[in-house]
Amino acid sequence: MDWLFFGEISLAGLAMGGLYALIGLGFVIIYKATRVINFAIGEIMMFAAYLFLAFAGGMEMSPWVALPLAVLGGSLLGGVIEKVMIRPMLGESSISVVMVTIGIASILVGVVEMIWGADPQLLPGFLPRKPVFIGEMYLAPKIAYGFLIGAAVLTIYLLYFRFSRGGVALRATASDQAAAYSMGINVRRVFNLAWVFGSLAASLAGVLVAATGGLSPQFGAIGLSVLVVVIVGGLDSIVGALIAGVFIGWLETVAGAYLGGEYRMPATFAVLAVILIFRPYGLFGTHEIERV
């Protein structure tokens, strides 16, 4: 076995996993606060990446201006989606809400295709091109810097949720809505903020992933990998999303490199199936107890 090759592949996989962790975090924030499983997260990522393309490519802005603008646009989209389409579904069965997010995903794909066309596109390069070596192992610079940006934002998020007022409000709402209400927390605003923050994380990851792998209206399919991440980690666990994100990213890349690209999805979904059978609430999720 070629250890250097394995090391390089693993490194690339772990870096990709870092981005998965970021998207997973966005997913978990939304789920924790609002109990909505967001099937449209891949499409929100895609939308933000196309916005970046429009700002940096079409309008020729500096990428470092375009990136925050695109991320802002993506999070705004999340906020609007919550206000217009998710809010009216409050109290409906979870099946219906999930189907609404699937519908939103379809609408976003259509809109993107209508504006930017169906052909795959390349994002203007904005990350340094100098190859990165860790020891003897080579790592593609786009992936490495993408990982660094992602990790930095992840840390900021974790600190924010731990210490800030908004973060505490969000965690309070997640653990007990009624109690949060009676303590004067504006639960509606928390719902909206959760969508904004969740979409923000996803949008940033979307631009970074698209910068390494290209962009097309089918880009949202990455949402399926993220779904695996959050189920394996546990839908309401931030730690779970981080660990599972890194693990699934690594597994997907290694399976793709050693067995061939067609094994990427089955490999991760096999892990998903095992988790569903033995630990249905994920590695770190809360076990819900039902009463009649």
Place this chain on the structure above:
Amino acid sequence: MRIGDAKQSYEADEAILTSSTQKIWFALFLLALLLFPFMADAYLLYLGCLVGIAVISTTGLNILTGFTGLISLGQAGFMGVGGYTVAWLSANTGLPFPVTLILAGLLAAAVGILVGLPSLRVKGLYLAIATLAASVFLHFIFAEWESVTGGMGGLSLEPAHLFGLTFQSDFGMYFIIVPLAVLMVLAARNVFRTRIGRAFIAIRDRDISAEILGINLLHYKLMSFALSSFYAGVAGGLFAYFFRVVTPESFPLSMSIFYLAAVIVGGMGNLLGGILGAAFMTLIPEILKLLTTALTPFYPNAPIFMSPMLEIIFGALIVGFLIFEPHGLAEIWHRIRRFFSLWPFKN
């Protein structure tokens, strides 16, 4: 106007068609279905067959999702099992179509039971994701098990045949698909007049309460999965006979979502809704196609916008129906019917 209907026997109470008006309309509907292929042109006939296949598959999904409350994102995968079974059997054994279709349904049902096994431990969205995993695995098998499925190239098959008759044209296929669709919808209707169907509904409404009432959850959930995948398998088999080719891309994930959307738009837990939803969702792309052709002389770019427009309309329909009309087309239908049966006494 019709007022109240007192039933004097259990048979009358349980009957599917309760009034003579209903019976007349139903007979007229069947007659129209029978005469349709003799009057319709090739395009309409093609659409009729597509709607028939969609009705069977949607009815199957409705049994599982609408009546038992188990969401499945695997419907396209089960249809694929049926399609590949038919394709393989007709290439390797030359059995007539009733046999291959039944075998396709049975194999799909077996796969459905296997996929449904986690349903005792996980439910709701976790189950949806388990079925999603199943459809990923099935797609992988279709694409990679080349000696049986022909890999990415897929399998092509001979026309359906029975007693030396071959059903090559859409005209012939219509007479297989539509009677089967009618039969299978009636069968589904009958299931919900028995203990089994009522058990499904009890599980949907509250599974723990159902268990306390003595319904064996695993048994009935698996039965629902089996029944639903049987319908999907038959629909997939008909799909294979109709297009005479199956590839892994014939049964994509978007197809599973399409059938879920048909169930929702039609009305969850309502067989009539399933039929309306299937017809409506199948015809929307065609209506849009007609519109684009009509618009092309004025806007030469219209055809480019058709496929994204379709995505948007598809999504908007799902969202719109869920927000504004959660009971779907069936509810609209009932409202229209009520209007006529109460006329002129209701404003």
